[in-house]
Amino acid sequence: xxxxxxxxxxxxxxxxxxxxFSWVIYQVNLGTGRAGETIGDIRTGQTFAKMxxxxxxxxxxxxxxxxxxxxxxxxxxxxxxxxRYWMCAGQLTIPTEAEVLxxxxxxxxxxxxxYIEGINAEKGTTVEGYGCLYAxxxxxxxxxxxxxxxxESFPATATKGKISVxxxxxxxxQDPLQGxxxxxxxxWIYHRLKGVFDKNLFMVWVNAxxxxxxxxxxxxxxxxANAIQAACERLQEEFDGYVEVTCTNLCPAADMDCLNxxxxxxxxxxxxxxxxxxxxxxxxxxxxxVKDMKYNIPAAGGSMExxxxxxxxxxxxxxxxxxxxxxxx
Amino acid sequence: xxxxxxRMKAQFSEMLAFMFLVIFVTFFIVFIRLSTLPGLSATxxxxxxxxxxKYLMSGVNVVFFSTEPKSGKPLMEMLGxxxxxxxxxxxxxxxxxxVDISEEIAKRMDAxxxxxxxxxxxxxxxxxxxxxxxxxxxxxxxxxxxxVDLRDKLPExxxxxxxxxxxxxxxxxxxxxxxGCCVDGEEVxxxxxxxxxxxxxxxxxxxxxxxxxxxCQLQSSNAQTSEDWGNGLACAVQHGPRGGWKxxxxxxxxxxxxxxSLGSECGCTDASCxxxxxxxxxxxxxxxxxxxxxxxxxxxxxxxVCYPAPTCANQQCSELNKxxxxxxxxxxxxxxMTRLASQTGGTMxxxxxxxxxxxxxxxxxxxxxxxxxSYLQLGTTLDLPRSQGKRIRSWDFTLPxxxxxxxxxxxxxxxx
Numbered sequence: 001x002x003x004x005x006x007x008x009x010x011x012x013x014x015x016x017x018x019x020x021f022s023w024v025i026y027q028v029n030l031g032t033g034r035a036g037e038t039i040g041d042i043r044t045g046q047t048f049a050k051m052x053x054x055x056x057x058x059x060x061x062x063x064x065x066x067x068x069x070x071x072x073x074x075x076x077x078x079x080x081x082x083x084r085y086w087m088c089a090g091q092l093t094i095p096t097e098a099e100v101l102x103x104x105x106x107x108x109x110x111x112x113x114x115y116i117e118g119i120n121a122e123k124g125t126t127v128e129g130y131g132c133l134y135a136x137x138x139x140x141x142x143x144x145x146x147x148x149x150x151x152e153s154f155p156a157t158a159t160k161g162k163i164s165v166x167x168x169x170x171x172x173x174q175d176p177l178q179g180x181x182x183x184x185x186x187x188w189i190y191h192r193l194k195g196v197f198d199k200n201l202f203m204v205w206v207n208a209x210x211x212x213x214x215x216x217x218x219x220x221x222x223x224x225a226n227a228i229q230a231a232c233e234r235l236q237e238e239f240d241g242y243v244e245v246t247c248t249n250l251c252p253a254a255d256m257d258c259l260n261x262x263x264x265x266x267x268x269x270x271x272x273x274x275x276x277x278x279x280x281x282x283x284x285x286x287x288x289x290v291k292d293m294k295y296n297i298p299a300a301g302g303s304m305e306x307x308x309x310x311x312x313x314x315x316x317x318x319x320x321x322x323x324x325x326x327x328x329x
Numbered sequence: 330x331x332x333x334x335x336r337m338k339a340q341f342s343e344m345l346a347f348m349f350l351v352i353f354v355t356f357f358i359v360f361i362r363l364s365t366l367p368g369l370s371a372t373x374x375x376x377x378x379x380x381x382x383k384y385l386m387s388g389v390n391v392v393f394f395s396t397e398p399k400s401g402k403p404l405m406e407m408l409g410x411x412x413x414x415x416x417x418x419x420x421x422x423x424x425x426x427x428v429d430i431s432e433e434i435a436k437r438m439d440a441x442x443x444x445x446x447x448x449x450x451x452x453x454x455x456x457x458x459x460x461x462x463x464x465x466x467x468x469x470x471x472x473x474x475x476x477v478d479l480r481d482k483l484p485e486x487x488x489x490x491x492x493x494x495x496x497x498x499x500x501x502x503x504x505x506x507x508x509g510c511c512v513d514g515e516e517v518x519x520x521x522x523x524x525x526x527x528x529x530x531x532x533x534x535x536x537x538x539x540x541x542x543x544x545c546q547l548q549s550s551n552a553q554t555s556e557d558w559g560n561g562l563a564c565a566v567q568h569g570p571r572g573g574w575k576x577x578x579x580x581x582x583x584x585x586x587x588x589x590s591l592g593s594e595c596g597c598t599d600a601s602c603x604x605x606x607x608x609x610x611x612x613x614x615x616x617x618x619x620x621x622x623x624x625x626x627x628x629x630x631x632x633x634v635c636y637p638a639p640t641c642a643n644q645q646c647s648e649l650n651k652x653x654x655x656x657x658x659x660x661x662x663x664x665x666m667t668r669l670a671s672q673t674g675g676t677m678x679x680x681x682x683x684x685x686x687x688x689x690x691x692x693x694x695x696x697x698x699x700x701x702x703s704y705l706q707l708g709t710t711l712d713l714p715r716s717q718g719k720r721i722r723s724w725d726f727t728l729p730x731x732x733x734x735x736x737x738x739x740x741x742x743x744x745x
Contacts, residue, residue, distance in 0.1 A: 014347070017351060017352065021355040025358070036372065038379075039372075039376050039379050042376075042380060046379075049386055049390070053390065053726070053727075056390075056403075057729055060403075060405060064406075114734030115734050117734065183425075242423055242424065295422040298731035300733040301572065301732065302733075302735075304410065304420055304421070306422065
C-alpha cells in the first residue's frame, strides 16, 4: 500500500514537473517569438523610415534646385540664355510664362541631376531618375498685384523616378516628389514686371519725361538719361518697400547707335528722323535690375542671396510722340 | 519485515531512477528547444536595441522635419544652409532677419531626448577646403620667372594635396600696372590673362583694382603700383579668395615680391620710406581683422627683364632688349616681411632662386597641422557621457547643402 502511495506520489511529481517544464518551454517560445516579431516589425518600420528619409532629402534637393534656378533665371531676365531683352529696338519681346517656366524647369532639372548624382544614399537604398523637375506659376491673377502675400512661393515637382529600399523589408516609391519653394518672390516680380511691360509703361514713362523736359537747355543724352532714371523711380513704385530697382544706362551717348545691339537688327522708323519734329531723338540701351531684399534665397554657390531680376531694354526714345517744331514769328 | 523493507527500497530506487530519467529527458528537451532559439537575454537586448535606434531615428526626424517658425522652412533645410554658410546664424533677408538654428534645434532636441542627453555634429561639406590662400604678386618685370613658376607648378601641387586629403583653394591677386615679361620667347604682360592663369575653383587669378567688385574697400590704401604688395595684400585679405573666406578653414596670405611696397629699398629706411611702411601696416591690420596668417615670400631679387622697344612690340622677345636685373631686396625688405610674418602668426621665407615659389607654398601648407573640428557642434559634447560610462546611441543623417549637388552628414548622439 505504501509502495503504491509512493508510486502515485512519484507519478504526481513527474506530471507536476512535466507541467512546469512545459509551461517554461511555452513561455520561452512565446517570449522569444513575440520579441522576434517585435524586432521584425521595428526593422520593417526602419526600412520604411529610411525610404521616408530619402524622400525628404530628395524633396530638399528639389527645393534647393528650384531656388538656385530661380536666382539664375531671374538674373538672366527670365530665360535660359544669359541676357534677355524685354524690348528690342522698340519692339516688346517680353518672355512669356511658357518661356520662363521652361527656363526654370530646365535649369532646376540640371541642378537636381547634380544632387541625384551626388547622393550617398543609405545602404540598401537606391535612387533612380527624378532628374525632371517642373515649377508651377501661381498665375498672373494672383501675382500681378502690389501685395505679394499670395505669391511668395510656388510648387516644384520632380517626376520620373524611383526610390527603392531593401533591408528587412522592401519598400519602393515611384510617385512625384513635390515641395513648395518658399519664400521666393520669383513669380511675383516677373508678373509685376510683365504687367508694366505688357502695357509698354516703361517707355511711356521715359517718353513722358523726355517730353516734359523737351525744351530745357540740356543735351539730348542728358535728357534721356534723366528720363531713364525717372522711369526707373516710377517702376520702383510698382513694387513694395523691399524691392530696389536700379537702371544702368549702357549707352550714355543716347544716339541711334544704342539700338545697334544683337537682340535684333534695328530698323529705325522714319518718324525718328523726320525733320519736322522737334526735340529729342535718340536711343537707349538700359539694364534694369530689380533686387528683392525681402528674402534671401539659397544660391548654387552655397550662399544666401537676394533674388535679382535683370532685364535689358533697347528702344528708340521719344520719336513720333514729340510735339511739332515751335515756330517763332 | 525485511522482505517488505527490501521491496520498498527497490520501489523507491525505481521511482528515483524514473524521476531522474524524467528530469533528464525534460532538461534535454528544454535544452534542445532553447538552443534552437536566440537566447532570451540576447533577444531582449536586440529588441531594446532596435527600439532605441528607432526612437533615436524617429526623434531626429521629428526635429529635422519640423518647421522653423521664423523662416517657415524645415529645420533640415536650415541645417543644410548653415552647414555651407558656416554659421549657426543664417541671414534670411530683411523680412525674416537672422535665424539662429542652434537655439531652435536645441529646444526641440531637449524636448525629445532630454536636456543634456544629446549631441549633434554636422560635418564640413566637401566644398569647404582645409586651406584658403591668397597670393599677392608683385607684377614688376623682375618677378616674371617666379609668377610663371606659380602658374606652372601650383596646379599639380594642389592636386597632390587634394589626393592626400588636404584640399586647398588659391587665388592669385596680380597687382595693377604690370610690366612686360618674356615667356617662351614671347612678350606677354604679367597679368592673369597675359600669362594664361587657370580659372578653376581651386586655382584662379584676379587683378587687384581691375573691376569694381575687386576694388579695395580701404579708404586710403588701394594698391597703386605693380609693387605695392602691402596695400595689395590688405585688399586681398579683405576680399579673401574667390567666393570669400569660409569658416573653419586655415587662412593664409602670401605676398610675393622682391622689393619694398613702394619700390627699391636702396637708400630706404623706416623713416624715409614711410609710405611703404604705411602699406605694410595696412596689411598687418587687415590680416589681424580677418584672422589670416601671413607667410611672405621674398622672391629672388634677380630676374630676366624685357625692355620692349616700341618698334618691337608683338615680336619675338629675342629681338627685344633683355637683360638680367637684380633689385635691392636683401635688408629692409627682409626686415619688413619678417615683421609682417611675426605679427600675423606666419613665417617669412627667403627664396634663393626663382624656381622655388610653388614648392615653398607646398612646404607651408604641408607643415601646418590641422585639427579639423565639426562644422557645427550642438548640444552636449560627448566627453561628458563618455566619462560617465553612458551607453551612447548614434545615427547619421544625410543632409543636402545649398551648394549645388553637395551633401553633408549630421551625426546625432543620444544617451539616457
